Amino acid sequence: MAQLTLKQADVSYEEKERLFTQVTQDIRFHDYLKGCYECGICVAACPSARFYDFSPRKITQAVAREDIELVYKQMNEDVWNCSQCFSCDRCPRGNSPGGIITILREVAVKNGLRTAKAALEGYGRVVYKIMSTGTQVSPDMLQPDAFPDWGPEVRDVSENLDLWRRALPPETLHTTELAWDIEEKTLTELYLIWHLTGVLDMIKEIDEGLHMILQDVMEEALEEKGYHLS
Numbered sequence: 001m002a003q004l005t006l007k008q009a010d011v012s013y014e015e016k017e018r019l020f021t022q023v024t025q026d027i028r029f030h031d032y033l034k035g036c037y038e039c040g041i042c043v044a045a046c047p048s049a050r051f052y053d054f055s056p057r058k059i060t061q062a063v064a065r066e067d068i069e070l071v072y073k074q075m076n077e078d079v080w081n082c083s084q085c086f087s088c089d090r091c092p093r094g095n096s097p098g099g100i101i102t103i104l105r106e107v108a109v110k111n112g113l114r115t116a117k118a119a120l121e122g123y124g125r126v127v128y129k130i131m132s133t134g135t136q137v138s139p140d141m142l143q144p145d146a147f148p149d150w151g152p153e154v155r156d157v158s159e160n161l162d163l164w165r166r167a168l169p170p171e172t173l174h175t176t177e178l179a180w181d182i183e184e185k186t187l188t189e190l191y192l193i194w195h196l197t198g199v200l201d202m203i204k205e206i207d208e209g210l211h212m213i214l215q216d217v218m219e220e221a222l223e224e225k226g227y228h229l230s
């Protein structure tokens with residue numbers, strides 16, 4: 001953390017201000033921040049606040065006060081402790097602290113901040129799975145060595161995965177490589193959305209290798225459907 005603090009001190013105030021301006025210019029910003037009563041309801045509702053030195057109230061107030069230095073610090077540290085559950089949306093002032101954190105994270109990723117790359121480093125497999133299949137973490141990723149923190153039962157589940165999946169009532173879930181069967185039309189729409197909204201470009205800022213793989217997968221599929229994007 002001492003190294004991180006040193007690096008942050010190396011960043012000019014103008015650069016921090018530029019990043020803050022990107023946050024406030026986000027189209028969602030004024031919907032997510034109206035003011036703050038300092039009531040702490042968001043903290044009481046926040047699961048991450050129970051386990052980490054983390055406070056959605058402090059982040060909301062730093063942004064509302066336009067505390068450029070503190071917001072930059074939070075953008076590099078605190079925001080990655082949020083689980084994006086949006087329990088804090090019960091804010092009586094009408095704020096969405098989780099939404100503000102989403103914007104802060106996106107600005108951190110779009111600008112390739114080193115801390116954003118470090119925070120997302122372990123999620124390459126998950127991002128690949130979600131963005132290439134259009135679903136989410138799939139049953140075949142439940143392997144003991146992949147997620148050691150998921151406990152000893154993972155081994156039993158992974159050994160009988162096919163059987164467990166066939167026991168599920170909806171037919172779309174009888175699959176182990178995907179979370180559920182997804183229609184080609186839906187996947188095409190998702191690929192187009194990720195291309196056109198710049199989500200794929202954001203991946204490039206944090207992991208160029210992953211970006212290349214995803215781009216190949218998506219472009220090939222989209223070209224088959226008659227879309228030529230590059």
Ligand code: SF4
Binds near residue numbers: 035039041093
């Ligand atoms: S719940 Fe809303 S008003 Fe209360 S501290 Fe959190 S952000 Fe501020």
Ligand code: SF4
Binds near residue numbers: 048081
């Ligand atoms: S979205 Fe983030 S800040 Fe809000 S309650 Fe969930 S973990 Fe806490």
